[in-house]
Amino acid sequence: MRRIFWLVLLVPVSCEAVFAQKQSINESRRMFDYEQNAPLDVREVGVINRNGIRIHDITYASPKSGRITAYLVVPAERGRFSGVVFGHWGYGTRTEFLPEAMLYARAGVVSLLVDDLNVRPAPWRRRAEGDQPEAVRDNFIQSVVDLRRGIDLLLARSDVDPNRIAYVGHSSGAHWGAILSAVDRRLKTVVLMTGVPNESTILMESDDPDYVNARQSARKEELDNYFKTVSSLDAINYVPHATPTPLLFQFARFEQYFNESVMRRYAQAASEPKLVLWYDTGHALNDVRPLLDRADWLQKHIGMRPVAAILRRSFK
Numbered sequence: 001m002r003r004i005f006w007l008v009l010l011v012p013v014s015c016e017a018v019f020a021q022k023q024s025i026n027e028s029r030r031m032f033d034y035e036q037n038a039p040l041d042v043r044e045v046g047v048i049n050r051n052g053i054r055i056h057d058i059t060y061a062s063p064k065s066g067r068i069t070a071y072l073v074v075p076a077e078r079g080r081f082s083g084v085v086f087g088h089w090g091y092g093t094r095t096e097f098l099p100e101a102m103l104y105a106r107a108g109v110v111s112l113l114v115d116d117l118n119v120r121p122a123p124w125r126r127r128a129e130g131d132q133p134e135a136v137r138d139n140f141i142q143s144v145v146d147l148r149r150g151i152d153l154l155l156a157r158s159d160v161d162p163n164r165i166a167y168v169g170h171s172s173g174a175h176w177g178a179i180l181s182a183v184d185r186r187l188k189t190v191v192l193m194t195g196v197p198n199e200s201t202i203l204m205e206s207d208d209p210d211y212v213n214a215r216q217s218a219r220k221e222e223l224d225n226y227f228k229t230v231s232s233l234d235a236i237n238y239v240p241h242a243t244p245t246p247l248l249f250q251f252a253r254f255e256q257y258f259n260e261s262v263m264r265r266y267a268q269a270a271s272e273p274k275l276v277l278w279y280d281t282g283h284a285l286n287d288v289r290p291l292l293d294r295a296d297w298l299q300k301h302i303g304m305r306p307v308a309a310i311l312r313r314s315f316k
Contacts, residue, residue: 023232025182025241031232032183034063034145040153043067052076053105055098060153064142066124068149070094073101073111074159082164082302083154085147086113087173093119096170100291103314107295107305110160112150116143116172133229140233144179151186164188164302168294171195171283178235181242189301191248191294194255194283197236197266200227201258208256239270247274248297250290254282 041061048055056072071094075081084104086097094113101111117126117139126142128135147167154160166189169177174195181190203211203223215223239247247270251263267276275297281287288311295307 025237028232028237029183031141032144032148032179034148036152038063040149040156042153050102053102055102060149062124062142062146063149064145065126066120068146069115069120069124070150071098071101071111071113072153073098073105073113075105075108075110079108079159080161081159082109082166082298082304083157083160084109084111084165084298084302085150085154085167086111087147087167087169087176088113088116089171089173090116090118092170097168100294103307103310104295104298104304106310107299107307109298109302109304110154110157112154114147114150117146133226136226137230137233140230144176144183147176147180148184151184155186161303162186166190166298166302168298169193169195170285175233175235178242179233179238181245181247182238182240185245187245189246189248189297190242191250191297192239193250193285193290193294194252195235195249195266196258197262197269198234201262205259205262206257236266236269239266241271243271243273246301247271248294249274249276250285250293251276251278252281252283252285253278254280256283 039061043059045057045059047057053076054074056074058072059067059069062068084101086101088094088096094115097111097113101109101113104111119125126139128139151165154165155162165187167177167180167187168191169175170193174192177190177192178195180187203215206212249267249270251267253260255263267274277293279285279287279290281290292308292311295304298304299306
């Protein structure tokens with residue numbers, strides 16, 4: 001069973017249909033409750049200056065367990081800025097969005113880039129395998145709570161406008177963002193990059209050889225128990241309840257992990273307002289067009305300065 005669920009690192013767990021639990025959205029939201037008034041206990045490990053932009057290597061206290069490692073990227077000038085929390089994909093770290101956060105700093109954004117549980121340094125790293133479904137579920141809940149705590153951190157800063165905070169997440173980070181969109185009303189918008197409604201669409205339907213081998217070697221009762229335990233975390237359970245938070249979906253037409261019909265079904269399930277964009281890229285969305293579209297969306301919803309001109313100047 002362990003051989004199967006290393007795949008959880010790519011797109012965190014979920015399922016629907018047969019395994020869906022009868023749980024209201026209010027009950028689901030309560031899974032992600034925590035003590036917002038607890039001390040953040042922010043500690044700085046170091047700081048790097050890049051042409052006035054400050055990259056603070058920090059940790060802060062998790063309401064669940066241990067400490068959260070993150071980068072805090074702060075503009076060179078003084079002011080009252082927008083704020084963005086970034087969530088990386090399952091095989092990534094907080095560095096995934098560092099170039100984008102530095103670009104946004106020049107556009108007037110304070111960014112927080114958070115390491116997930118499975119990539120934090122010792123003693124705070126915590127992983128769970130598929131034969132430990134309760135632990136997988138609990139780790140996933142902590143991942144979302146730790147990001148909510150990141151919103152608290154931005155709100156505690158005098159240089160961040162509390163009315164202009166957004167979340168951007170890629171792959172597994174998009175899954176966390178889907179939940180945040182329905183759970184945390186402090187976010188003015190949420191960007192979901194190459195997200196998926198549930199893991200079952202990958203594990204049970206993908207023709208990728210790793211997934212084919214995984215499902216062929218799994219016992220049905222193990223899969224059933226696993227999906228039953230974690231089904232309350234399905235992203236598709238949350239995006240219908242994001243309103244009034246605007247959602248931007250960014251999908252890849254050459255996606256290797258799931259097909260276009262799955263992505264369309266996911267986006268259709270989401271509440272309004274929303275915008276769905278498609279790109280001729282793979283899962284990584286590694287092209288300038290998705291970046292510029294994200295920046296335009298954030299400019300509209302949290303008031304950051306235009307990014308295109310800044311990006312052009314950076315290549316001169």
